[in-house]
Amino acid sequence: MTRIGYLGPAGTFSEEAAILYAAGRKIEIVGCPSLEDIFSDVAGGRLDEGVVPVENSTEGAVGAVLDLLAGPYQLCVRGEIFLPVRQTLMARRGLRLEQVERVLSHYQALAQCRGFLRRKLPAALLEECASTAVAAGRVAAGAGPWAALGPARAGRKYGLQEIAPNANDYPDNVTRFWILGREPLPVKPEQSYKTSIVFGLGHRPGALYTILREFAERGINLTRIESRPAKKNLGEYLFFIDLIGGQEQPVVRQALRQVDSITLGLKILGYYPVKD
Template sequence: MPQIAYLGPPGTFTEQATRLLTKGFDAELVPYETVPMALAAVRAGDVLAAGVPVENSVEGSVPATLDALTTGEPLVAVQEAVLPVQFDLLGKPGTALTEIGTVASHPHALAQVRGWLAANLPDARTQATSSTAAAAAAAAAGEFDAAISAPVALEYYPSLERLAGELADVRDAVTRFLLVRRPGVPPEPTGADRTSVCAVISDEVGTLTEMLAELSLRGINISRIESRPLRDRFGEYRFFLDFDGHVADARIGDALTALRRRCSVVRFLGSYPKADRSPASVRPSASEQAFQSAAKWLEDLRAGRLA
C-alpha cells in the first residue's frame, strides 16, 4: 500500500488535515517527527507525498515548512486544506480545573488559548512540547496534569477525557495545510487555483516593487507575501508569494517568466485548487482570450500580415 507522510505524532491537526487531503485515496498515513523529516522522506521516495502545515491565521506561517520547501531538491504542492482550529483540554478522568497545575502543548496552540488559560487556569504553569499530540501523550503518562490538544487525540489516548472543549481565543482561527510531492505535471486548472513560489531578489533599491509590479501589471491577485532570511547571506531574503491562478494560465505563465528574468532564484512551489474553491477574479485585459488575441496579433506582425 502506498504511504503518505505527515507531521506527527498521531493525534495532531496535521493528521486530521492529511486524512482530508488524501480522502478517497487508499494509502497508509505515516507520522514523522518533524516537517523536514517528512519532506526528506518524500524526496527520498520513501513516501508518495506529505501533509504539512504552512500557515495559521493567528500565529502566521510555519517557518519549518517554508525553510524545508526551499532547501534540497524541489517539491511541489498539489492540494491544500484549511481546518478550523479549536482545541480540547485533555486530562485524567474526573480532574477538576482547580486541580490542574501544569498544562502542556505546542507553542502555537498555547498562544491560541492564552486568554482562555488566563481566565480559567490562572495559576497553571504551561510547558511547550513538540506537538499537541506529544502533550497529550505526556499527560496520559502523568508528566503533566493536562494537555491542550486536537480533538482527534482522544482516539489515541483513551485514558484521557475532555475536560473542556472548543477552546480558541479567536473563534474563527484556521490553519492551512499542503499536500506536497515530488515534481510532476501539476493538477489540471479548475478556475479556482492558487500558485505558490519562492523568489530571491537582489539587495537593491526598488527590486521588491519591481517584482510585485510584474504581478500587478498582469492583474494577478497576491493573497500572501512573506519574507524569510537567507541563512548563509545576511541581509538577503527569500520572498514567499501565493497568488490566484494556475501555471497553465497565460497571465500566470507570463508573470513567472518575468520573475525568472528579474530574480536571482525562483522556485516554483506548485499550482493547486484552493481549499475554498473561490474563483479567481480576472480583469478583461488579463483573460486567456486577451492573451491569445495579443499573441496572434504579434504573430501576424512578424509574418507581415498587417490589418
C-alpha cells in the first residue's frame, strides 16, 4: 500500500488535504512530526509521497516548505491540491464567545482571522501553537476560558463546541498543497501541465526582467512568482516560478535551457497536471 506523509498530528488542515488526496484509493496517510521529516522520509524511501502546504490565499507562501524545496532534497512535485480552509472558533461546552480570554492556534490560522479577532475579541490574548490540532487539544485539556481556531474536525476530535463557525477574514480562504515524490509522473499526451522551478539571481540590474523575457517572448504564462531570501546576504533572493506548460513542450524546454544559462542553480521542482 502507498504511504503518504502529512504534517501531524491528526486533526490539522494538512491531514484534511491528505485525506482528500487519498480518497477512493489504497493510500495510508501518516502523520509526521515536522515538515523536514516528510522530506527526509520520502527521500529515504520510508514514505512513498508527502503532502505539504505551499501557499494560502490570505497569508501567502509557506516559507519553511519553499526553503526545503530549494535545499538538497531531490524530490519532485507530482500534483497539487486546493483545500478550502474554514477556521472555526471552538471551546469547551458552555463557554460563550464574549467570555473567551485566550485564543490558541497555529500562526497561519491566527493570521487568517486577524480582523475577526480584533473585532470580536479585542482583549483576548493570542497564543501561537505548533498546529491547529495541538491548540484544540490544549483547549480541551485546560480549565480556563480559552478557545482554539482551526478545522471543525479538530474540535470534534477533542469534544469542543463551535462558538464561531466562520472566523476567517476572507470567505474564499484556500490553501494550496503539493504532492511530493521521488520520481516525476509519467507524461500523458492529452494532459495539460504546470511546471515549477526555483533559481538564484546575482545582483545584476534587470536580471529578473531578463528571465521573464525568456517566458514572455515564447508566450509562456506564469501563474506565480515568489521570492525567498537566499539567506546569505539581505538583498539576495531565490525566485520560485510556476508556469503553464510541461517538459513535453519544446518551447518550455527551450525557455528553461535559456533560463538555466543565465541563473544560479536552476532546479526544476516538478511538473504536474493543471487542475481546472
